[in-house]
Amino acid sequence: MPDSRVNSWVDSAERIGADLHLELSGPGGRRAALTGALREAVRSGRLAPGARLPPYRSLAADLGVARNTVADAYAELVAEGWLTARQGSGTRVAERAEPLRPRARVPKKLPPRVRGTRHDLRQGTPDASAFPRAAWLASYRRALQQAPNEAFGPGDPAGRRELREALAEYLARARGVRTEPGRIVICSGFAHAVGLLFGGGVLRGPLAVEAYGLSFHRKLLTAAGVRTVPLPLDDDGARVDRLGRERAVLLTPAHQFPTGGPLHPERRAAVVDWARARDGVVLEDDYDGEFRYDRKPVGAVQGLDPERVIHIGSVSKSLSPALRLGWMVLPERYVDGVLAAKGDREAWASVLDQLSLADFLASGSYDRHVRRMRQRYRSRRDRLVAALAEHAPHIAVTGVAAGLHAVLRLPPGTERSAVKAAARHGIALDGLAGFRHPATDMEPREGLVVGYATPSEAEYGPALEALCRVLPG
Amino acid sequence: MPDSRVNSWVDSAERIGADLHLELSGPGGRRAALTGALREAVRSGRLAPGARLPPYRSLAADLGVARNTVADAYAELVAEGWLTARQGSGTRVAERAEPLRPRARVPKKLPPRVRGTRHDLRQGTPDASAFPRAAWLASYRRALQQAPNEAFGPGDPAGRRELREALAEYLARARGVRTEPGRIVICSGFAHAVGLLFGGGVLRGPLAVEAYGLSFHRKLLTAAGVRTVPLPLDDDGARVDRLGRERAVLLTPAHQFPTGGPLHPERRAAVVDWARARDGVVLEDDYDGEFRYDRKPVGAVQGLDPERVIHIGSVSKSLSPALRLGWMVLPERYVDGVLAAKGDREAWASVLDQLSLADFLASGSYDRHVRRMRQRYRSRRDRLVAALAEHAPHIAVTGVAAGLHAVLRLPPGTERSAVKAAARHGIALDGLAGFRHPATDMEPREGLVVGYATPSEAEYGPALEALCRVLPG
Numbered sequence: 001m002p003d004s005r006v007n008s009w010v011d012s013a014e015r016i017g018a019d020l021h022l023e024l025s026g027p028g029g030r031r032a033a034l035t036g037a038l039r040e041a042v043r044s045g046r047l048a049p050g051a052r053l054p055p056y057r058s059l060a061a062d063l064g065v066a067r068n069t070v071a072d073a074y075a076e077l078v079a080e081g082w083l084t085a086r087q088g089s090g091t092r093v094a095e096r097a098e099p100l101r102p103r104a105r106v107p108k109k110l111p112p113r114v115r116g117t118r119h120d121l122r123q124g125t126p127d128a129s130a131f132p133r134a135a136w137l138a139s140y141r142r143a144l145q146q147a148p149n150e151a152f153g154p155g156d157p158a159g160r161r162e163l164r165e166a167l168a169e170y171l172a173r174a175r176g177v178r179t180e181p182g183r184i185v186i187c188s189g190f191a192h193a194v195g196l197l198f199g200g201g202v203l204r205g206p207l208a209v210e211a212y213g214l215s216f217h218r219k220l221l222t223a224a225g226v227r228t229v230p231l232p233l234d235d236d237g238a239r240v241d242r243l244g245r246e247r248a249v250l251l252t253p254a255h256q257f258p259t260g261g262p263l264h265p266e267r268r269a270a271v272v273d274w275a276r277a278r279d280g281v282v283l284e285d286d287y288d289g290e291f292r293y294d295r296k297p298v299g300a301v302q303g304l305d306p307e308r309v310i311h312i313g314s315v316s317k318s319l320s321p322a323l324r325l326g327w328m329v330l331p332e333r334y335v336d337g338v339l340a341a342k343g344d345r346e347a348w349a350s351v352l353d354q355l356s357l358a359d360f361l362a363s364g365s366y367d368r369h370v371r372r373m374r375q376r377y378r379s380r381r382d383r384l385v386a387a388l389a390e391h392a393p394h395i396a397v398t399g400v401a402a403g404l405h406a407v408l409r410l411p412p413g414t415e416r417s418a419v420k421a422a423a424r425h426g427i428a429l430d431g432l433a434g435f436r437h438p439a440t441d442m443e444p445r446e447g448l449v450v451g452y453a454t455p456s457e458a459e460y461g462p463a464l465e466a467l468c469r470v471l472p473g
Numbered sequence: 474m475p476d477s478r479v480n481s482w483v484d485s486a487e488r489i490g491a492d493l494h495l496e497l498s499g500p501g502g503r504r505a506a507l508t509g510a511l512r513e514a515v516r517s518g519r520l521a522p523g524a525r526l527p528p529y530r531s532l533a534a535d536l537g538v539a540r541n542t543v544a545d546a547y548a549e550l551v552a553e554g555w556l557t558a559r560q561g562s563g564t565r566v567a568e569r570a571e572p573l574r575p576r577a578r579v580p581k582k583l584p585p586r587v588r589g590t591r592h593d594l595r596q597g598t599p600d601a602s603a604f605p606r607a608a609w610l611a612s613y614r615r616a617l618q619q620a621p622n623e624a625f626g627p628g629d630p631a632g633r634r635e636l637r638e639a640l641a642e643y644l645a646r647a648r649g650v651r652t653e654p655g656r657i658v659i660c661s662g663f664a665h666a667v668g669l670l671f672g673g674g675v676l677r678g679p680l681a682v683e684a685y686g687l688s689f690h691r692k693l694l695t696a697a698g699v700r701t702v703p704l705p706l707d708d709d710g711a712r713v714d715r716l717g718r719e720r721a722v723l724l725t726p727a728h729q730f731p732t733g734g735p736l737h738p739e740r741r742a743a744v745v746d747w748a749r750a751r752d753g754v755v756l757e758d759d760y761d762g763e764f765r766y767d768r769k770p771v772g773a774v775q776g777l778d779p780e781r782v783i784h785i786g787s788v789s790k791s792l793s794p795a796l797r798l799g800w801m802v803l804p805e806r807y808v809d810g811v812l813a814a815k816g817d818r819e820a821w822a823s824v825l826d827q828l829s830l831a832d833f834l835a836s837g838s839y840d841r842h843v844r845r846m847r848q849r850y851r852s853r854r855d856r857l858v859a860a861l862a863e864h865a866p867h868i869a870v871t872g873v874a875a876g877l878h879a880v881l882r883l884p885p886g887t888e889r890s891a892v893k894a895a896a897r898h899g900i901a902l903d904g905l906a907g908f909r910h911p912a913t914d915m916e917p918r919e920g921l922v923v924g925y926a927t928p929s930e931a932e933y934g935p936a937l938e939a940l941c942r943v944l945p946g
Contacts, residue, residue, distance in 0.1 A: 018840040019647035019763070021772045045653075046645040046776070064768050128625035137617050144610050149929065152601040152793040172519040174492035180518075188661075191820040199672075216817060290492070295537050299494045303519070320625040322824035344689060347664040350823045351795035367491040456622065 018054045022063065030065050034073040042082045042093050053083065053091040118426035119463035123258060123405035123451035130373060130456075131320050135365040136356065142363075143355035151355065155346030157339050159186025159327070160354040166361035167327055171311070174367075175289055176299025178306045179329045185338050188348045189314045189326040190285065191220050197310070198224040200341020202334050203281065208249040210238045211440035212259050212432065217250075232442035236264035240271040247280045253301045254289040258435050258449045260399015260407050268301050275308040281331070282309045288317045290370045293378040293401040307331040315357065317404055318370055325349055325357055377404060380452040380460055391468040404453035407432065414472045415446035421470045422448070427463065491527050495536065503538050507546040515555045515566050526556065526564040591899035592936035596731060596878035596924035603846060603929075604793050608838040609829065615836075616828035624828065628819030630812050632659025632800070633827040639834035640800055644784070647840075648762055649772025651779045652802045658811050661821045662787045662799040663758065664693050670783070671697040673814020675807050676754065681722040683711045684913035685732050685905065690723075705915035709737035713744040720753045726774045727762040731908050731922045733872015733880050741774050748781040754804070755782045761790045763843045766851040766874040780804040788830065790877055791843055798822055798830055846926075850877060853925040853933055864941040877926035880905065887945045888919035894943045895921070900936065 022041065024033035041047045053059070053074065060067040074091050077083040085091045151160070158164065164181035171177035187193050197203045198221065205226035209218070211233055221228050229246055231238045237256055240263075243249060249271065253263040263271075275282050284301050292298070302311035306329075314326030330338060342348070360366050384406060385397050398407045410418055415431040422429055432447045455463050495514065497506035514520045526532070526547065533540040547564050550556040558564045624633070631637065637654035644650035660666050670676045671694065678699035682691070684706055694701050702719055704711045710729055713736075716722060722744065726736040736744075748755050757774050765771070775784035779802075787799030803811060815821070833839050857879060858870050871880045883891055888904040895902055905920045928936050 018837060019843065021647050021649040021770055023649075023772065041645075044651060046649065046651050048642055048645065051642055051646065062768075125626050129622040131622075131625040133617050137614060140613060140617075141610060144606050144613075149602040149604075152604040152795050153598050153927075154794055169521055169524060172514075172521065173524065174494050176494045176496075176519065178517060178519050188821050191816060220816075295535075297494055299496065320824075321627055321818070322625050324819070324821060324823045343664060343693075345794070346797070348661050348797060348821065350797045350826050351793075353823050353826065364491060370492065454626075 031069045047093045049095045051093045117428045119466050120454050121429040121450050123449050132369045139359040140356040143359045155351045157342040162358040163354045166358040170361050176303040183330050185328045186349050187326050188324045193312050193328050196341045198226045202337035206246050208246040211437045211442050212435045230437035230440035240267050250283040252285045254298050255402045272304045284311045286313045288403040291403050377453050392471045405451045408448045410446045425470050504542045520566045522568045524566045590901045592939050593927050594902040594923050596922050605842045612832040613829040616832045628824045630815040635831035636827045639831040643834050649776040656803050658801045659822050660799050661797045666785050666801050669814045671699045675810035679719050681719040684910045684915050685908045703910035703913035713740050723756040725758045727771050728875045745777045757784045759786045761876040764876050865944045878924045881921040883919045898943050
């Protein structure tokens with residue numbers, strides 16, 4: 001079907017117009033066909049009430065008809081009531097036209113919100129009101145203006161070099177990670193990292209995990225066909241001496257999630273020794289490593305042996321989960337496998353956001369933001385501790401002073417009713433039960449997981465007061 | 474491990490500092506411990522050559538030591554040659570310190586580039602030099618400034634409502650899609666869509682595909698455990714009458730990829746009839762539907778039956794693959810399944826980019842950009858056709874005047890040598906052979922797939938001249 005006779009409609013079309021797809025196949029002349037096509041587009045709901053139609057000259061050029069033909073068709077449909085024409089706002093679809101019935105969707109996939117929630121103390125997200133909009137926009141502007149043209153073409157599946165360089169510097173300096181840009185792969189966050197590692201065949205299950213952790217992570221792993229084996233926790237963190245025939249273990253060494261303790265230094269060394277002896281690998285989920293408030297920051301386990309630890313991080317806690325940017329710091333032997341799993345080109349993480357984060361890190365904005373948020377969250381944790389000391393002295397805050405959440409230890413048998421009481425008073429938070437691995441045999445712990453970072457500054461005080469009122473006496 | 478004694482280091486720390494992770498556990502006093510920790514950080518390569526150290530007061534506050542202690546430690550390491558101090562640029566790691574040996578990585582996962590490529594005519598990407606930086610930045614700024622705080626928290630896995638509304642309006646108007654925001658799910662592009670549909674268990678294989686198509690897509694599907702069954706092509710597009718026991722078929726109806734013909738209207742109707750009769754579904758890959766140059770734009774097949782067609786699109790051809798934004802327009806019965814596959818929260822597409830695209834669409838910038846690029850690509854196609862008519866009149870450009878690529882039909886037995894000859898002359902392009910489904914029994918077609926959108930304006934003329942010189946006589 002050779003076709004070298006290309007019409008000139010594109011050149012003649014006004015650049016200022018908007019596209020409107022119409023097929024002029026009806027009976028009668030061009031005007032009748034156009035009128036019919038427009039009427040059908042409105043009747044079917046394809047053109048929504050209020051939608052603006054293209055200017056005469058633009059649609060006329062697109063369709064290859066005279067401007068008067070379009071003007072006449074519009075006028076006819078205004079007369080029929082399908083369209084409205086008002087001076088200055090052009091021709092629009094009349095409001096009475098009936099659109100496609102909207103789907104009666106129950107948004108059941110969002111994190112369940114307690115009906116009538118007034119105070120959101122669920123763990124997992126930073127203060128959404130504190131996103132550094134101005135500084136981020138400045139980085140985005142610089143990144144967009146300075147990006148080479150090739151940045152807008154197909155992307156390197158490893159991620160932008162600029163970002164991997166900035167991360168290598170930052171993670172070494174702030175988290176004690178030992179790496180270089182060639183061992184870093186950018187991803188969309190923890191879920192993506194797990195998908196690449198296990199879905200991509202780089203690692204295989206079973207995977208040892210902490211007996212308390214995110215059920216979301218367990219679901220991810222199960223969906224990827226990975227069996228998880230729980231390691232019990234004690235006051236020194238995960239019992240890594242219980243590692244059995246697994247070849248991989250997922251840990252939150254800096255701040256056990258959610259119970260809040262760091263992994264004991266001897267166990268940090270022990271788990272690396274285990275990986276060396278068994279040709280195993282440690283997955284280090286460094287989800288909130290930047291937030292430690294007691295002058296005892298713990299570096300990444302990865303620094304102990306970069307060839308035995310996969311360090312996984314993201315900006316979801318430090319900046320916002322809305323950016324969908326994370327990274328894996330890989331032992332050399334896994335790099336090719338992860339890249340193969342990622343595909344020939346970057347198919348996931350926004351390249352423009354990657355360049356912006358590189359600028360945000362390199363310009364010092366990231367450090368400034370983390371330090372500002374550290375003050376804020378630390379102050380919130382202090383206020384939580386002080387409020388409990390005053391109103392509920394029998395309830396202890398467990399774990400180290402770190403992170404975006406705290407666990408309030410509760411007496412046995414009281415957690416479920418405490419969560420329900422909170423919900424009745426409009427407080428959304430979780431109990432520890434939902435984080436417990438179903439197959440663990442460790443003694444259950446009871447407690448409330450309080451995400452003190454979630455509310456805005458203005459909301460936090462009232463949330464804390466409400467919480468103190470409903471705690472079991 | 475109750476811990477309510479939180480030190481005040483966060484408050485006292487200078488906000489302007491940068492984080493530096495150090496563990497002062499060595500022997501001797503604080504100064505000796507600090508000196509040792511810094512020396513080790515440099516020696517191990519954790520602090521890279523040229524990296525800037527925090528100011529005295531900032532690190533002193535972070536570590537809870539006197540400023541003089543830090544100053545003394547820095548001075549000692551400067552004296553030892555580990556650090557350098559220069560007025561105005563602070564203290565930095567000396568250049569001689571040896572970093573971790575960079576990985577000798579062969580970037581084999583990027584699309585293979587012909588060694589010595591001077592002219593890139595590979596299909597698949599828009600002109601990277603034409604990204605509308607200013608207009609996109611304006612949309613990003615508005616989106617960032619106007620976003621409600623909740624936009625920086627966990628995202629709806631369906632995607633931002635603002636974007637789904639803008640897409641519903643645009644796709645209806647420009648592509649003849651019949652939908653509403655509740656039936657649209659945002660994703661990172663085609664690969665992600667396929668992953669959600671098949672990996673998430675919403676659809677099952679085998680899947681009928683066109684006998685010529687992207688090998689990348691076939692690989693994706695195979696990796697997701699989906700067997701693909703090729704449908705032969707003729708002058709009217711895919712032979713949908715050959716559909717057998719499959720329950721799903723993937724088509725490029727507007728512009729068959731890569732051979733270039735549209736699906737015949739009777740076959741469009743026939744494949745929808747087939748889906749109705751067999752409880753099947755049509756996956757419509759509308760990868761370049763906006764780019765049609767001959768005044769005969771073809772609307773989406775989806776408009777024929779929104780409950781039998783999954784319409785898949787993205788901005789990868791219209792704006793840039795760097796944004797990683799795409800969408801699925803779903804029959805109602807698949808919406809919940811796709812959302813379940815996506816997870817409890819948005820774990821993939823950048824929420825800020827979603828809001829920017831919503832603004833870009835609603836403000837008319839998207840239409841303006843598409844119309845501008847349509848003129849540009851159409852002119853390039855015209856130049857290709859004209860150049861062939863002059864220099865290689867025996868070689869036909871097949872397919873309709875549309876899209877970002879054209880196929881030059883070659884005589885049997887000449888494709889392979891033509892691709893090699895092009896490579897020898899620094900021209901990167903593909904032959905049709907790489908797009909052929911390995912299991913098809915249709916007569917092979919030979920030709921060159923010329924991605925005329927890929928070069929910049931300045932590069933296109935020379936690329937075209939070079940191409941004409943190497944075409945078989």
